[in-house]
Amino acid sequence: MPLLRGFLVLVLFFILGESVRLLLALPVSGGVLGMVLITFTLMVKGSVSDALATASQGLISVLVLLIMPGVVGVFFTASQFSGQWLAVAAALLLGTLLSVLTTLLLMKWVTARGVSERE
Incomplete structure (x- = not known):
């Protein structure tokens, strides 16, 4: 249930x-x-x-x-992106970089907050 x-x-x-x-x-x-x-x-x-x-x-x-x-x-639908490989590659790289950076900053904030709450 x-x-x-x-x-x-x-x-x-x-x-x-x-x-x-x-x-x-x-x-x-x-x-x-x-x-x-x-x-x-x-x-x-x-x-x-x-x-x-x-x-x-x-x-x-x-x-x-x-x-x-x-x-x-x-x-x-990959054929629609055939002439846009540079834009797709840039979007993938930038998106991955921003995702990793956001995760890093959020994890740093959460762990710092957790340490300060335990003290």
């Missing part, structure tokens, strides 16, 4: 994200908005329920299958 409850929470936040996207006409995926909303909710709450943790762990184990449709879509 906790697994179903956790999936229900995830689906509800996905639907909430889609609703926000449609109401505000945002050019962002409803899934991304749902993840942002659930992140803020969990930050305010301060903890993750066992049901949500159980459902999330189940999804993490099949993460490759969740990413696969996007990879296949890019594979079949």
